[in-house]
Amino acid sequence: MLRIITPVMRVIEIPMLALQRLLGINRLAWVFLAPNLILFGLFAFLPVILNIFYATTGSDNVLLSDRPYVGLRNFVTLTDCGSYLDPNTCREDKFWRAIWNTLWFVVLQVGVMVGFALLTALILNRDIRARGFFRSVFFFPVLLSPVVVALIWKWILQREGVLNAFLDWTGIGGVNWLVQADWAFGWSVFISVWAHMGFYTLILLAGLQAIPRDVYEAAIMDRASAWRTFRRITLPLLAPTMLVVLVLALIKGVQTFDEIYAFTGGGPGTATTFIIQYIYEEGFAGAPRLFGLAAAASLLVAGVLVVLTLVQLWVNRRNVNG
């Protein structure tokens, strides 16, 4: 093997040595970084810069050269409100409806999902029968495409769906779930929890299994109750994992789009329209295509996500430093 590799390395060595002589040892690092920097710049930095250009220009033209500079007009349009608590007083009321919907959704979905994921992880961490089977069952929805998830639940919940057929059969009577705003929102939260809970359960399960067994043995010897063991041992030792789960779930919650868009289309009215759908509709689905407004809204969302990520980094660092 070495007989093959050595001549190859010799061939590579020649231009590298020449480069090292030309640039110096310190600058050579940039040569190694260049491929990654070019790709990252092209697909990450450039779109961000383009987004800023679009956010500060107007009209429905795609080409930047055809778009007049409008400064902060798009941001002003988005934030022009009598009261931020009442979207009806805002110039761009759909944006604020989407913001409030997203906020409520994230609070409910993350809260319920992390709670259930923890409960499930605790149960699956115990020595129960068919543990492997149940772990697969809870993880299965994660493997499904968001559109499949949406269609399955749409078939169940539509006016003449499976659930209403069952309710009619029992004599309770069906409900038009997807036409009533509160029900549509509630089911959106439920479906999102159902679809993603398995992923967070898996992370928490890994966290639980990393807790040393001897700590629990000591607690048993001290005759600590199950609740006290959970509160004083499990929760504190699981805190770093919980934090990761919380922040990941928060970021994913803010980015919610595909499955709810396929499930309700954002309706009834704007009851389940979240911020990413708003951006998509303004920029791509509507006429005229308001790229500037969509870009400005996406920059605002990016700002929120950056803040969430910074909080995660800060808390992580604080935990590591004790």
Add this chain to the structure above:
Amino acid sequence: MKTTVLTSTALAAGLAVSAGAAAAQEIRFMCYSDGNECAVYDELLTRFEEQNEGVDVVVDEVPYQAIVENLPVQLAAGTGPDMAKITDTGGLNEYYLDLAPHIDTAYWDEAFGETLNWYRVGDRDGYYGMHSQLTITGPFVNATLFEQAGVEMPGEGATWEDWAEATRKVVEATDADFAMAIDRSGHRVAGPAVSYGAKLVQDGTGTFEGFGPFAEAFVGWNEDGTMARDVWASQGGSTYADAAQEFINGEVVFYYSGSWQVGRMDEQVGDFFDWKVVGSPCGPAGPCSGMPGGAGIVGFEQTEHPEIVAKVIDFLAQEEIYAEAAARTRNLPAHLGVAKAGVEFEGATPAAQDALTAFAADLPNVAPEAFAYQGYSGNRAMYGITVERLSQAIVGELSVEDALARMGDDLESAMSEAQ
């Protein structure tokens, strides 16, 4: 050996040059189908290719969504096809190729009349598009349910209120779930809105003036259960939704859609029940107007072969070819000569033939406002705004008054951005 190599090289070069020449005559036609349109055009264009050696017209069949969402972006970026079948007739005007230098404009004026204006905007008043299929909105009625209920079907000149009342009686007397349904589309409610007094276009500018009476009635019908609430309330944004399946299932008595649904009704209702097409109901403002529409074939300025593109479209516009396409695709003709001569739609059952005839007979009732709206370049923006804001009023997020005010504001800001 050397001679062989040289000969091979010369032959390869020759082939490459001829391939290049052939490629230079290639025309890409972006097409979508409601039924079998693209397949029929593909066949018809084979005849054109036979008459015009060296020209290869490639029909790229794409989903309708690609025409609505991708084509405008491709055109803006300069990477569009040579020609396409489109529905946003006025909205894409800035990219159209003017066919006038290459066609007999007198023939086109006589053949396509008013529909030529749908492709024109402001100063750009050339010959841009051949309207390949004319559609008109109108109601499908479940005649069997009327018969079962023993309710007399409203006759010619009946108003929307008359139909609402009659269909409610049918629902009370039968197992039907809903009296009426209208597709969730700004285009679909435009005809009824005009019948209620909406202006929609004034002095070449879009307006929602006079839209109030229809909005009030429509939201009211959704609230009192006359209209199938699912259609408008179970979606968000400006997403399109139809109620064809509900009508086919016998759940809806009166379904307001359009002539392009005839094939589907014919195929899927079968002998499950008797259905018929009636003229668009009248409104308090007078007109009994449906909304015209449809699709047309246009060429784009960015093509490298403007003359050939014009020749291809002109070929499809010839009376004989157009008549064959209309018959085989079962579409209402926009070609006045073909319409006058009448079309024997291929493979259509008597019910479908009657329905298409009924839609064609309703064309003269289309109000001038509806014709102007179809040709207005900002109509797509207005359709979207109508759907979004009316839906919000239906689900109670906005009052009808607020919804109307928002519609006006949305239109103003959309138009200022579009400029």
